Amino acid sequence: MPLLEITGLTHNFGGLRAVSDFSLKVKEGELVGLIGPNGAGKTTIFNLISGVFKVSRGMIKYQGEDITRWPSHRISSGGIARTFQNIRLFKELSVLDNVRLGGYAQHGYNLLQAMARTRNFKIEEERQRQRADSLLARFNLSPYADAPARNLPYGEQRRVEMARALISKPRLLLLDEPAAGMNQSEAQDLIRLIKEIKEDFSLTIILIEHQMRVVVNLCQWVKVLDFGETIASGPPQDIQHHPAVLAAYLGKDGALAEVEAEKATPGPGKVA
Amino acid sequence: MATLNKPKTSLISLASVLLLVLALVLPASGVLNPYVVQILMYVGINMILTLSLNLVNGYMGEFSVGHAGFMGIGAYAASILTVWVLPRAWTPWAFPLVLVVGGLAAAVAGLIVAFPSFRTRGDYLAIVTLAFNMIVKSVLENLEVVGGPRGFLGMPRLTNLFWVTAWVLITVLILRRLVYSNFGRGITAIREDEVAANLTGVDTRRLKLYAFLISAFFAGVAGGLFAHLLQFINPRSFSIIKSTDMLVMVYLGGVGSLAGSLLGATIFTVLMEVLRPLGLWRWVVGPLLLVLLMIFRPKGIMGFKEWKWLREEKVASSQ
Numbered sequence: 001m002p003l004l005e006i007t008g009l010t011h012n013f014g015g016l017r018a019v020s021d022f023s024l025k026v027k028e029g030e031l032v033g034l035i036g037p038n039g040a041g042k043t044t045i046f047n048l049i050s051g052v053f054k055v056s057r058g059m060i061k062y063q064g065e066d067i068t069r070w071p072s073h074r075i076s077s078g079g080i081a082r083t084f085q086n087i088r089l090f091k092e093l094s095v096l097d098n099v100r101l102g103g104y105a106q107h108g109y110n111l112l113q114a115m116a117r118t119r120n121f122k123i124e125e126e127r128q129r130q131r132a133d134s135l136l137a138r139f140n141l142s143p144y145a146d147a148p149a150r151n152l153p154y155g156e157q158r159r160v161e162m163a164r165a166l167i168s169k170p171r172l173l174l175l176d177e178p179a180a181g182m183n184q185s186e187a188q189d190l191i192r193l194i195k196e197i198k199e200d201f202s203l204t205i206i207l208i209e210h211q212m213r214v215v216v217n218l219c220q221w222v223k224v225l226d227f228g229e230t231i232a233s234g235p236p237q238d239i240q241h242h243p244a245v246l247a248a249y250l251g252k253d254g255a256l257a258e259v260e261a262e263k264a265t266p267g268p269g270k271v272a
Numbered sequence: 273m274a275t276l277n278k279p280k281t282s283l284i285s286l287a288s289v290l291l292l293v294l295a296l297v298l299p300a301s302g303v304l305n306p307y308v309v310q311i312l313m314y315v316g317i318n319m320i321l322t323l324s325l326n327l328v329n330g331y332m333g334e335f336s337v338g339h340a341g342f343m344g345i346g347a348y349a350a351s352i353l354t355v356w357v358l359p360r361a362w363t364p365w366a367f368p369l370v371l372v373v374g375g376l377a378a379a380v381a382g383l384i385v386a387f388p389s390f391r392t393r394g395d396y397l398a399i400v401t402l403a404f405n406m407i408v409k410s411v412l413e414n415l416e417v418v419g420g421p422r423g424f425l426g427m428p429r430l431t432n433l434f435w436v437t438a439w440v441l442i443t444v445l446i447l448r449r450l451v452y453s454n455f456g457r458g459i460t461a462i463r464e465d466e467v468a469a470n471l472t473g474v475d476t477r478r479l480k481l482y483a484f485l486i487s488a489f490f491a492g493v494a495g496g497l498f499a500h501l502l503q504f505i506n507p508r509s510f511s512i513i514k515s516t517d518m519l520v521m522v523y524l525g526g527v528g529s530l531a532g533s534l535l536g537a538t539i540f541t542v543l544m545e546v547l548r549p550l551g552l553w554r555w556v557v558g559p560l561l562l563v564l565l566m567i568f569r570p571k572g573i574m575g576f577k578e579w580k581w582l583r584e585e586k587v588a589s590s591q
Contacts, residue, residue: 050471077473090464092528092576093457100454101461105473107454111482114453115446121453128454129586168473 009058033219077105102164316436330527333463338405344510346492350374378492423506526574
C-alpha cells in the first residue's frame with residue numbers, strides 16, 4: 001500500500017486550470033521530486049494535499065485512508081507536515097514557541113487541565129518542552145530559543161521551520177523549495193541535512209525544487225509539471241534529457257544543457 | 273529551575289492575599305476616602321475589561337470593536353438576578369455566583385460572534401463585532417421589561433473593592449494560565465499566521481471559540497461589577513463609546529500583554545478622572561488618544577512584552 005496516493009487531482013483558479021488530472025503514488029521511505037517552471041502548479045498540489053485549498057476533483061489517500069475532505073489541522077496532526085516556499089514562521093513568537101506549536105496536536109491535556117495546572121498538564125508541558133529542546137539542539141538552534149523568530153537570519157529561519165514540521169513526528173514531509181535563495185555551498189549543506197533527517201526520522205519526502213543539483217542529488221523519482229499537466233516522470237537522470245522537459249523547463253544549472261535551457265526560457269506571459 | 277521558581281510563585285500568592293486584605297481593610301478603616309475607593313474600583317473593572325479584550329485583539333489578533341456588548345449582557349443578566357430572582361437577603365452572599373451567571377450569559381453571546389469568525393477575519397470581523405454591539409444596545413433599548421431606554425435600576429450596591437480586586441486577580445490568573453499553555457500559544461499563532469497555524473496542526477476554530485468564550489465571560493463579569501457599583505444601568509452605558517474606551521486601554525497599555533492591560537486600564541481611568549474639569553471635551557480625549565496611538569505606537573507601552581513576574585515559568589513536574 002502506498003503511503004500517499006493521489007488520483008485525478010484537478011484544481012481551477014477561476015478559469016485557469018492550475019492542476020490537471022494529477023496522479024502520484026509515494027511509497028514509504030521514498031523521496032519524490034516535483035519540478036517544473038514557475039506557475040506549473042507544484043505549490044498548488046502541496047496546498048491541496050495539506051488542505052489549504054478544497055479539493056474539487058480527485059482523491060487523496062494517506063495510509064489507505066481518504067483524507068480529501070479533511071480540514072488542514074487534522075491532516076497535519078495525522079502525520080503530513082510541510083514547510084513553505086516563502087518561510088511562514090510565527091514571527092513575533094520565540095523560536096521555542098514556534099517549534100512547540102508544531103506539536104500542538106500532541107499536547108495531551110485539555111483546557112480545564114491547563115487552567116487548573118494539573119499534574120498531567122505539567123508532565124505533558126515538560127515532555128513537549130524536552131522534545132522541542134532536543135530538536136532545537138539537533139538543528140543548532142538552541143542559542144536562539146528565546147529570540148523572536150523574525151530576528152533570525154534566513155538560513156536559521158528555514159531550519160526553525162523544519163524543526164517545527166518535525167516535532168509532530170510526521171511520516172510524510174512536504175518540502176516546498178527548501179533551497180530557495182541559497183547559494184551552492186548552502187544548498188550542499190541542505191542536501192546533507194535532508195538526507196540525515198530522512199534517515200533519523202524515517203521520513204517519506206515530497207520535494208518541490210528548482211535547483212536541478214538538489215533534485216538530482218536527492219530524489220529517486222521525479223515528476224515534471226507544466227501548466228498543471230504532468231509532462232514527464234521517471235528517475236532524475238532520465239528526466240534531465242527528456243525532450244518535453246527540456247522544452248518546458250529552464251535548467252539554470254549545468255545539469256541541463258545550456259543551449260537547450262536558453263531555448264526553453266518560458267515566455268513572459270506565464271502566470272501562477 | 274524548579275527551586276528558583278518556587279519562591280517566586282509563593283511570593284505572588286502572598287502578594288495577592290495581601291492585596292485582598294488591603295482591599296477589605298482600607299475602605300473600612302477610612303484611610304482612603306470614598307472617592308479614591310470609587311476610582312480604584314473603576315480601575316479594577318477596567319482592568320478586567322482590558323484583559324478580556326486583549327485576549328481577542330492582542331493575543332489572537334482579531335479586531336473586536338463591540339466588547340461593550342458583552343459587558344452589557346453581563347450587566348443586565350446579573351442585575352436581573354439580584355433585582356428579580358434572588359431574595360434580597362441572599363444577594364451579598366450570592367454575589368460571586370451572580371457575576372458568574374452574568375459572565376456565562378455574555379459567553380453565550382460570545383458564541384454568536386465566534387461563529388462568524390470562522391469564516392471571516394480582519395476588517396470584516398470588526399464590522400461583525402460592531403454590528404453585534406449595536407444589536408445588543410438596540411435590543412436592550414426595545415425591551416420594555418428591563419426599562420427600555422430609561423434603563424434598569426434597583427440593584428443593591430454589592431460591588432466593593434474586595435470583590436473587584438478578587439476578580440482582577442482571578443482574571444489575571446486564568447488568562448495567564450491560558451496564555452502560557454498550548455492553547456494560548458495556538459491563539460497567538462492565529463494572530464501571526466492563521467494558515468500556517470492550521471498547517472502545523474492547530475485547531476484554529478476551536479481556539480477562536482475558546483478565546484471568544486473566555487473573553488466574553490470576563491467582559492460579562494466586569495459588566496456585573498459595574499452594574500452593582502452604579503446601581504443603575506441603561507443601554508447607552510454599553511454603546512460603541514464604551515467599546516472605544518476599551519480599545520484605547522488595550523492599545524495604550526500594549527497588545528498581547530497582561531501587564532500592558534493592567535497598565536493601560538490604570539493610566540486611562542486615572543487620566544479620565546484628572547480631566548474631569550474639561551467637561552464634555554473629555555470624551556474627545558479617548559478617541560484622539562486612539563488615533564495618536566495607532567499612528568505612533570500601535571503596539572502600546574508593553575506591546576508583546578511582559579513584566580518578569582507575569583512571564584512563563586518553566587514547568588517542572590518531576591523535580
